[in-house]
Amino acid sequence: GQNIDQPTEMTATEGAIVQINCTYQTSGFNGLFWYQQHAGEAPTFLSYNVLDGLEEKGRFSSFLSRSKGYSYLLLKELQMKDSASYLCAVSGAGTALIFGKGTTLSVSS
């Protein structure tokens, strides 16, 4: 079966760094996605990892370890607008893209 785990909630302050972890078990692996979803809006793409290592894109970075079934999303220089739900999603072999339940991040001043 397939399973994706992420923490339910996290809190942080403006300017800080936060790491959101995701562990997964899937049948095959074709890549891992991170999405951001603000309240009342549709999810939007943040990053994609298919090889081990770190992918950096501005204030956001995503890391993947395929052998450990583990990924994290790193958000630097947090801003209030980063308050949102962050969804980890895994593309398996021949399977649909499966999403975790999401991590709700609250950024305070």
Added chain:
Amino acid sequence: KAGVTQTPRYLIKTRGQQVTLSCSPISGHRSVSWYQQTPGQGLQFLFEYFSETQRNKGNFPGRFSGRQFSNSRSEMNVSTLELGDSALYLCASSQEPSGRRNEQFFGPGTRLTVL
């Protein structure tokens, strides 16, 4: 390029009725997926269609069905509605159903309320 569109945006139905939701993908995208989103449950996968064929199906009862047309537009139908079907139904399209080209572009969703 126009984004994913979903109609209707809001819908109120009563128990026992049926409903059809529509999704138009981004031009050139051949894969369409449907998700149900409820508080606490996150995005639960319903179906995935690629080139008019259902490629994958989630763990939902047979009351939930879907189809995809030759122009990649997709519809999902829920029959004999139950209170628990109240949710945001999201449609997403991608170029291909796997790998990097499986980046999902989401529509704004249809908010279904069952009374």
